[in-house]
Amino acid sequence: MIRFDNVSKRYENGHEALKQVSFTLMPGEMCFLTGHSGAGKSTLLKLIMRMEKATQGLVMVHDRNLSQMADRHVPHLRRNIGVVFQNHQLLFDRSVFDNVALPLVIEGADPSDIARRVRAALDKVGLLNKEKLSPIMLSGGEQQRVGIARAVVTRPPIILADEPTGNLDPKLSAEVMHLFRQFNETGVTILIASHDLDLVYSMGNRVLTLKDGFMISDGNNAV
Numbered sequence: 716m717i718r719f720d721n722v723s724k725r726y727e728n729g730h731e732a733l734k735q736v737s738f739t740l741m742p743g744e745m746c747f748l749t750g751h752s753g754a755g756k757s758t759l760l761k762l763i764m765r766m767e768k769a770t771q772g773l774v775m776v777h778d779r780n781l782s783q784m785a786d787r788h789v790p791h792l793r794r795n796i797g798v799v800f801q802n803h804q805l806l807f808d809r810s811v812f813d814n815v816a817l818p819l820v821i822e823g824a825d826p827s828d829i830a831r832r833v834r835a836a837l838d839k840v841g842l843l844n845k846e847k848l849s850p851i852m853l854s855g856g857e858q859q860r861v862g863i864a865r866a867v868v869t870r871p872p873i874i875l876a877d878e879p880t881g882n883l884d885p886k887l888s889a890e891v892m893h894l895f896r897q898f899n900e901t902g903v904t905i906l907i908a909s910h911d912l913d914l915v916y917s918m919g920n921r922v923l924t925l926k927d928g929f930m931i932s933d934g935n936n937a938v
């Protein structure tokens with residue numbers, strides 16, 4: 716479960732990026748986060764990963780209060796959260812396989828386990844036949860799917876995505892969203908920040924809307 720209770724975030728320059736935000740995401744829920752550029756979407760995701768700390772209020776992830784979490788527990792929190800970015804942040808001097816394997820290598824997983832789990836993740840995103848290629852040889856949509864495979868390879872119970880379809884055309888964007896839906900159907904909690912309102916509302920999930928740091932709506936209807 717992810718719970719924000721009256722959360723505000725003020726950056727060191729004084730800018731208040733989130734203002735008294737409250738919501739609860741139940742385990743297994745899929746939800747979108749939308750709002751204008753600068754509304755606070757990335758800040759909200761960063762608070763869930765403890766990349767930033769709330770200035771006020773309570774951020775709870777899996778019953779842990781992130782404001783009180785000691786720094787040494789943060790890596791464990793992050794292992795439970797798969798993250799997908801717009802620009803994939805893939806390593807172009809490594810193969811697709813190696814890119815997806817990276818979180819498992821960092822975790823110190825057994826090599827035979829790594830191979831099995833990387834192939835399972837690549838299979839889920841339909842890229843099993845491209846494991847030896849460099850990501851640079853793949854299309855934008857395929858690169859994004861490598862990024863998703865890397866996010867799910869550790870089987871995290873939570874996936875956060877920040878504008879995961881930002882560089883993709885509408886057809887590829889819909890494909891990526893349906894991939895997230897498939898992961899959600901296996902019980903993964905998913906929160907996707909996107910400013911693509913047509914795509915967001917076409918999915919029929921809950922939508923949280925931020926405006927100037929305030930949460931101005933929480934529901935299934937366009938505002």
Ligand SMILES: Nc1ncnc2c1ncn2[C@@H]1O[C@H](COP(=O)(O)OP(=O)(O)OP(=O)(O)O)[C@@H](O)[C@H]1O
Nearest residue numbers: 726727728730732751752753754755756757758759
């Ligand atoms: N480290 C920081 N220090 C100061 N201000 C910041 C910092 N990070 C973000 N901001 C400001 O906080 C506000 C919210 O930023 P945030 O990145 O959360 O918005 P966003 O909704 O994700 O925007 P976009 O859709 O453009 O990515 C913006 O005004 C931004 O300039």
